[in-house]
Amino acid sequence: MDMMLLGETILDFTDAAGVEYGFWMPARGNKGVAGVEVFRLSTANAFDVDLETKSSDEADSAATSIGSVTLSSTTPQVYKFDVSDAKDLVRYKITTAAESMESVHLQFTQPMWAPD
Secondary structure (H helix, E strand, O other): OOOOOOOEEEEEOOOOOOEEEOOOEEOOOOOEEEEEEEEEEOOOOOEEEEEEEEOOOOOHHHOEEEEEEEOOOOOOEEEEEEEOOOOOEEEEEEEEOOOOOEEEEEEEOOOEEOOO
């Protein structure tokens, strides 16, 4: 996530579910609130957003979800969701449904961490 980036568009023109990953960020606590700002969504309930975590010495494939939200409305809005049990690193993961012609224009927020 580049702070100068005003959003990113993800398109899924296939009939298969797709997965996109953000980059790894350091976790600044064990629990908190993650969020995503959606500017345009073509189909409600077509995209799921997870925050994944792993230790810095683990492979990317060892990442586990610590919270998630389904983008449920085509109206622009901010989605927030609680996260817990974070390890050293966190990243966003977007999964699209197995339908065609879906797109979303969004921006991830930096997670807000609760003091330990």
